[in-house]
Amino acid sequence: MKGGIVGVLCSALLLAVEAACAPNSDAITKVPGFKPNKWVARTWEGNNYACKCHPGDYCWPKQNHWNNLNRTVGGNLRVNLPPGAPCYNTFQGPLGTVNTYDAAKCAAVTAGFPNEQFQIELPTAGLWTYFTNDTCRPTADPTGSCTLGYYPVLYITAKTVAHIQAGINFARNNNLRLVIRNTGHDFLGRSVGWGSLVINTHSFKSISTTNNWNGPGYNGPAITVGAGVQAFEALAHLNSLSPPRIMVTGECATVGVAGGLVQGGGHGPLTNFYGFLADTAVQFKVITADGKIQTANANTNSDLFWALKGGGPAAFAVITEVTYKTFADTPSAGINLDINPATNSDPALYWEAVRKFHSYSTHFVDNGLYVYYEIGPVPNTLHVHPIVGVNKTLAQLQAVVQPLFDDLDALGVGYTTSSETYGTFYDLYNAMFEIEMAGNSALTGGWTIGRQDVINNHTAIIDAFQTVMNAGSFIVGHMWSAGHGLPQSEWAKSAINPRFRNVVDKLITIVPVSGDAPLAAKAEAQNRLTNIVDGSLRAAAPNGASYINEADPFQPDWQNAFWGTNYQRLLQIRRKYDPEGVFYAVSTPGTERWEQIETGTRLCVKL
Structure with missing residues (x-):
């Protein structure tokens, strides 16, 4: 019509x-x-x-x-x-x-x-x-x-x-x-x-691969994806190659890999090895606020290239396609762990089990593991699905995780566990990560926990977890280290907050509230999220940061929380490429006014 x-x-x-x-x-x-x-x-x-x-x-x-x-x-x-x-x-x-x-x-x-x-x-x-x-x-x-x-x-x-x-x-x-x-x-x-x-x-669904990308800053295997390509589509294409290859994506298979994900950073199960998705980007094709088609890479519009890699979604340009590095796929193993209320009715014992589990965050990421877990919303529930060992046999993975099981056994905590070996990481990704649901209404916040926070302040961190639960929220955690496998010389080549390189756990906090709730109820929920739920985490983990794609955009000092020392440079680039404010996304560089x-x-x- x-x-x-x-x-x-x-x-x-x-x-x-x-x-x-x-x-x-x-x-x-x-x-x-x-x-x-x-x-x-x-x-x-x-x-x-x-x-x-x-x-x-x-x-x-x-x-x-x-x-x-x-x-x-x-x-x-x-x-x-x-x-x-x-x-x-x-x-x-x-x-x-x-x-x-x-x-x-x-x-x-x-x-x-x-x-x-x-x-x-x-x-x-x-x-x-x-x-x-x-x-x-x-x-x-x-x-x-x-x-x-x-x-x-x-x-x-x-x-x-x-x-x-x-x-x-x-x-x-x-x-x-x-x-x-x-x-x-x-x-x-x-x-x-x-x-x-x-x-x-979303209709931009083109996918192409090469073993010999030869461009500014990178020579090697790459995938070029249109703006609408989702993780499951890109990974399936790479898996069909001989031999199969992989790329960094989010843990959720339906997320788009050429839009807000990369502009926010893009963390996932391979972050321990290759950093954020943004760290693997080698070229963007975009349309800037003046309506012009632009190429951004290490040589052309290099400031825009840097900003697009984690500097904020929908802030600098509209992406039409991105080229990323790809990597060899490898056999991988996974373990699931559940602590549930039926076997753990004692809250004190449950929280001691959570403390033991979380104390292994540095141990897990230092051994190259990725851990996805949920605390709540049902009281006394710890749902760890999965613990991922990329390029590990099941025996190697179990050896890393066994000290945790020994500690849980010593506490007398009841738990269930299962494990599996897969021929490729792609097979594990499809089998072990659970399907997420849409259509729910909630406010979302989050914070990250730095290595030094775990070492110096772990008791306070678990106390903060309890505060989160007592405030009617729950936690989704992601244990990874964006500085573990990526050479330090590469860290500053993207706009990612430098504090993320020392993170060992990235948390999402969720406060359920209806979108059509009375304004007073919305204000109360927002205050609870900002000042009680996330406030307790910020206090317990001062070395952490906040991830723009999964966070409270109304938190205090969001500029520093999201981008740290990179913020002023991002602000200058935003003013250069979008001086009139054509693009807007809440709490991204330049939106203070x-x-x-x-x-x-x-x-x-x-x-």
């Missing part, structure tokens, strides 16, 4: 748009570092703001402008409907009301809502719903209210680089809030945004 729903819904808004008044404040057109004059003047809680253009504002593009954009992007511009809209009689959106009920589609979305891949294939869904305002979830009551919440207003399903360029140029020229979305695989709400236009890059005012809706600069 090249005109269809865009034209119908936009026309419903025209009278309201034309009745709105343009701001006359000179301050709006003189915001430092910004050129667009389509700002909207707002006052919020006693402060004056210059805001991006949103539906209903005088500067919101007219119907003919949207139609022109739609033609430019090959008819791939659409008005956005929330995933659950087919379950409701009508969708009441900012551009008008649409009849949406479809029993078959409702059944499909209800069944698929908890499935990550189902949500990924939707054009604008966020896999976790808190930052959507938890609006319009699948329901059995079609008479309920379905509104847009904080989902985007319109989206472009980009099929070509030119489509991405057109979307960026349109957003920049009209001062619209722009969201770049691939898989929606983020905890911080970066894939959604009230009043925004989305460019969806931006706020989401009016209960997290309008994106504005404080005057």
Whole structure:
């Protein structure tokens, strides 16, 4: 439908748009570092703001402008409907009301809502719903209210680089809030945004490999992937080679490997050996905020190349493809461990078992192991699935882990364990890592624990774990060392916070809260996450850092927590490549002056 729903819904808004008044404040057109004059003047809680253009504002593009954009992007511009809209009689959106009920589609979305891949294939869904305002979830009551919440207003399903360029140029020229979305695989709400236009890059699925990449800074085997390629697709392609090869990815198979993952760093089961995914990137093809296609590598746009490697997702450019180093795959072994309430009803004994387990974090990473574990949410539960020994026989892996089992036996702790050997790491990856679920609502935080913290302050760390649990949160842990196998001479070649090189455990903390909870309940949950849950971890592990893709974006001193001594350089690069603030993702370099005012809706600069 090249005109269809865009034209119908936009026309419903025209009278309201034309009745709105343009701001006359000179301050709006003189915001430092910004050129667009389509700002909207707002006052919020006693402060004056210059805001991006949103539906209903005088500067919101007219119907003919949207139609022109739609033609430019090959008819791939659409008005956005929330995933659950087919379950409701009508969708009441900012551009008008649409009849949406479809029993078959409702059944499909209800069944698929908890499935990550189902949500990924939707054009604008966020896999976790808190930052959507938890609006319009699948329901059995079609008479309920379905509104847009904080989902985007319109989206472009980009099929070509030119489509991405057109979307960026349109957003920049009209001062619209722009969201770049691939898989929606983020905890911080970066894939959604009230009043925004989305460019969806998930259709960029190209994969190619070579044994002889010959480019700046690297000669050797490599894989080049389009923006939409996911971990399971890249790994399957590499496994099909003879001999099979591997690359660094996240532990979750559905995550995209050429977008927010690498721009945030990208940790996973191979981090002990090769560092972050960002450390293995050798070249990017991107589109910058001026709409131009750029190559970034060690010689060309080298500052941008450095920033794209861990400097912050959706902050510097839109990635269209990335080339990464690849590595030989090897036989690997894994062990699972479970401590559960049925065999451990004594909380004191349980926490002593957790203390013993976690005290081995330095031992595990120094021996090249990767450990994925969960504490809670059921009390007295420790779920370790898996302990991974890459390029290890089962006997070698068991020898490293056996001291832990001996300690648990000496304590009298009940546990269950299983183990397996695999012909390749790829086989282990598919067999031992558990499938993650989508569609839940929660606030996510996290912190990392430095080697010296474990050595000097371990009792306080376990006390902090108990504080986290007592505050109604739970922990997902990842034991790895990004400085273990990567030569120190390589550490500064990416924008990763230098403190990460001495980390031995990376934690995610999760505080369940509904996205449509009352504002007071949301504020309480955010305070609990920032100041009690994560606050206790920061105090116990002062040598740690925070990982931008899995953290609390509202924590104090986030610039230092996410990037440490690299922050000022990143800020300069951001101002160079995006001086007008075309791109926005919460708590990334240069966003200090931006706020989401009016209960997290309008994106504005404080005057």
